[in-house]
């Protein structure tokens with residue numbers, strides 16, 4: 133059969149860029165399709181702007197802090213236009229890395245339009261029909277907007293418009309005390325807004341309970357208000373104030389409303405239904421190799437069911453390269469999956485949390501805890517809040533939770549302990565939490581192997597495999 137490409141990748145976020153870039157570097161003919169901004173959510177309205185905002189907020193908090201280490205800083209003067217400019221400079225500085233130009237240079241044909249499936253091997257985009265033996269869906273997710281009475285009639289923010297705010301909220305009401313809700317609540321509070329978080333369950337529900345309690349206590353002290361309850365009704369008063377009423381009978385009124393109650397996978401509007409690809413509760417159904425119910429079509433990153441994190445999207449993109457370019461079955465392995473919540477103090481997790489490990493191993497679980505109050509660098513710096521907890525079954529590490537300054541940077545040795553793999557090749561392929569400075573270790577290890585991985589012999593094999601695929 134005559135195909136226009138070896139692989140079509142739909143979506144130019146972390147998942148699609150990794151898959152497309154890797155396949156192109158092996159010499160495959162790749163079509164990379166992006167209907168919106170290159171870089172997807174992480175760059176444009178997720179990780180990058182949120183971490184830039186957190187950085188501004190941290191400077192304000194440090195300045196507001198009492199004298200420490202013998203030094204009193206001047207009171208902070210927050211200028212929202214400066215914060216806004218800092219956020220958008222961070223996006224602009226990283227954008228070339230994810231750009232059309234860079235991926236074209238890597239060998240991809242980059243098409244900036246919306247794709248639609250027209251058959252099992254064909255995709256229509258910009259008036260053209262592209263065909264390929266393998267297709268990768270990497271269409272991401274969108275903020276889930278819950279069916280709350282009255283919500284459609286009031287202005288509200290999600291991560292898609294939060295970072296474009298031209299004015300600082302006077303009082304930000306946040307529906308959802310998950311990771312977005314908590315990172316943003318602390319940041320806006322530190323920058324001087326009043327903030328109320330509405331959460332029916334435990335805040336930071338997927339994180340280690342002891343670590344989440346330390347963060348919650350810190351935010352209580354900083355003046356974030358927490359209301360226990362589920363948003364049941366929303367209305368806007370004549371003065372523009374937005375009132376959220378909870379199922380517990382509380383009313384909270386603010387100037388701005390942020391919805392942060394999770395994600396909805398993008399599975400509609402581009403022809404998946406017609407192809408008969410199986411869709412699960414919240415995402416495309418995939419096997420461990422990220423193949424959909426049509427085995428030559430892969431779904432990676434936020435659009436499928438599973439963890440939604442940039443480094444997971446990148447990891448699944450790399451696995452798709454192994455599958456498609458080299459023909460190697462690449463099952464996902466999340467036993468050393470790291471993640472980090474960028475509050476202050478930071479919470480970092482890898483593998484099982486204590487409660488997950490207790491449920492699985494019961495009495496056989498051993499938990500070892502070390503406090504930063506015994507860590508001499510922390511003592512010298514006067515920043516001793518937090519701990520490191522290691523979950524062990526026998527001598528084997530099954531998980532670790534760290535809470536404290538730069539917690540996310542401390543996870544790498546646990547990656548090696550959990551996987552039992554410590555060579556440069558393993559580090560080059562490890563899942564490292566995004567965004568951390570520790571990623572530079574993985575980058576250096578990968579650079580050491582890059583000339584071999586993308587060398588002449590692997591490329592010859594990739595080319596032969598591609599020729600065979602094109603025959604059928």
Ligand SMILES: Cc1cc2nc3c(=O)[nH]c(=O)nc-3n(C[C@H](O)[C@H](O)[C@H](O)COP(=O)(O)OP(=O)(O)OC[C@H]3O[C@@H](n4cnc5c(N)ncnc54)[C@H](O)[C@@H]3O)c2cc1C
Nearest residue numbers: 143145146147167172173174178247272433434440441442
């Ligand atoms: C506020 C916020 C903060 C976050 N912070 C972190 C963090 O600190 N660390 C972390 O690991 N994760 C974080 N995340 C999660 C992270 O952003 C996502 O997991 C990641 O960006 C998903 O990447 P993706 O490539 O799977 O999807 P996306 O980045 O959403 O990319 C999908 C792309 O596909 C395109 N597309 C969709 N349909 C079509 C079509 N039919 N045709 C053409 N193009 C199409 C879209 O336009 C989009 O650009 C955060 C998320 C949010 C919202």
Ligand SMILES: NC(=O)c1ccc[n+]([C@@H]2O[C@H](COP(=O)([O-])OP(=O)(O)OC[C@H]3O[C@@H](n4cnc5c(N)ncnc54)[C@H](O)[C@@H]3O)[C@@H](O)[C@H]2O)c1
Nearest residue numbers: 308309310311312313330331362363392393394440472473
């Ligand atoms: N640091 C990071 O890695 C990072 C940062 C931000 C976002 N993310 C990604 O983005 C995803 C989405 O984040 P999120 O915070 O939107 O989701 P989340 O799943 O982390 O939290 C959603 C929260 O909303 C609450 N909720 C649900 N319905 C509600 C209602 N009607 N009223 C009040 N509360 C309600 C839930 O109980 C839950 O605690 C995360 O799961 C993660 O994958 C990651």
